[in-house]
Amino acid sequence: MPQPSQPLRKLGFLTIGLFDADDPARGHESTLGIIELGxxxxxxxxxxxxxxxxxxxxxxxxxxxxxxxRTSRIELGTAVTPLGWENPLRLAEDLATVDVLSGGRLNPGISVGPPMHYDQVKDALYPGTADAQDFGYERVARLLDFVRGKPASDFSGVEGFEVFSDRVQPHSPGLGRRMWYGGGSLSSARWAGEHAMNFLTSSVVKAEESEDFAEVQLSHVRAFRAAHPDGDRARVSQGLVVIPTDSASSAQRAKYEEYARKRLPRTAAPQGPARLMFAPDLVGTSDEIAELLHAQAAFREIDEVAFALPFTFEHEDYVQILTDMATRLGPALGWQPTT
Structure with missing residues (x-):
């Protein structure tokens, strides 16, 4: 079995936090409980x-x-925040505030591009200016500048009883080094590296130079690091849908396998005008999943993961999956839990 060049150093998980429209508090509380369990x-x-x-x-x-x-140690991230919905200056204030509250544990992940269904939402989101909005990399650059402490105003000082700063407050000095770009293309990987960000690569990539998912993802990891000032030490996190079944009931295993089976056809060929490629969901025992991961070229070049939880499962399913990830799959990948 192919082995990674180094043991898995950081194990994370990603959730969408679904909720019932008639009882949204229950779903949000479930998400907070899952983070506490993590x-x-x-x-x-x-x-x-x-x-x-x-x-x-x-x-x-x-x-x-x-x-x-409600936590004291675990790092907290977004994967990802689409910047098309955000004002970079206001978002920088929110991110810095939460980073201060968390004691420097925030890892914001962002992406570019127009909002989904933009024609239907643009008048509500940007009334009067929708056609003038720039949804490219410049929007990320603005956010990075504000987070990293560059001036947002040409005024600072005292005015009456109030004191003004020319940069975002609070300023959290380490936050700028914990900004992540979620990218699925070579251009995004290179841009993130050139701007000294970290890189999130997920189960979705663009079929630009190949129709082999593993080859494409590996090319993105290498292009990012080639462009990054830290080179091979630049941080990359891989996010795949991974469902260990070691302690699952027979009913849970059947549900997980059916979930993956329904999603498998989209992995056969590039999808849509953007030619998006999807990685298959990995369902099985931790030993089986570890073998599949070790066989992936991109996985062998990273030492951080943020495995994605399936979107439509129940709270008790997530408890079982996370418990197996931490107690079975992580150690099978060379990872040790933080105590």
Missing amino acids: ERLGFDSAWLRHRHLQYGISSPVAVLAAASQ
Whole structure:
């Protein structure tokens, strides 16, 4: 069996935080409980996915602020926040605030591009200026500048009884080094590296130079590190849908296998005009999943993961999956829980 060049150093998980429209508090509380469980199990990080106008967490930064007060060690991230919905200056303030509240544990992941269904939402999001919005890398650059302490105003000083700063406050000095870019293309990988970000690569990539998912993902990891000032030491986290079944009931195993089976056809060929490629969901015992991961070229070049939890399962399913990840799969990959 192929072996990674180094043991897995950081184990994280990603959740979408689904909720019932008639009882949204229960779903949000479930997400917070899952993050607390992750810390008890020794996970290094917990990440929230961003969903607008859907029944998933629309404000991960707010939820992570709550999570920061119910945990003490686990790193907290977004994977990812689509910047098309955000004002970079205001988002920088929110991120810095939560980073301060968490004691420097925030890992914001972001992406570019116009919001989904933009024609239907643009008048509500950007009334009067929708056609003038720039949804490219420049929006990320602005956010990075504000987070890293560059001036946001040409005024500072005292005015009456009030004191003004020319940069975002609070300023959290280490946050700028914990900014992540979620990318699925070579251009995004290179841009993230050139701007000294960290890189999130997931189960979705663009079929640009190949139709082999593993080859494409590996090319992104290498292009990012080639462009990054830290070279091979630049941080990359891989996020695949991984479902260990070691302690699952027979009913849970059947549900997990059916979930993966329904999603498998989309992995056969590039999808849509963007030619998106999807990695198969990995379902099986921890030993079986570890063998599949060790066989992946991209996995062998990284030492951090944020495994994605399936979107539609129940709270007790996530408890079982996370427990198996921490107690069975992680150690099979050379990882040790943080105590």
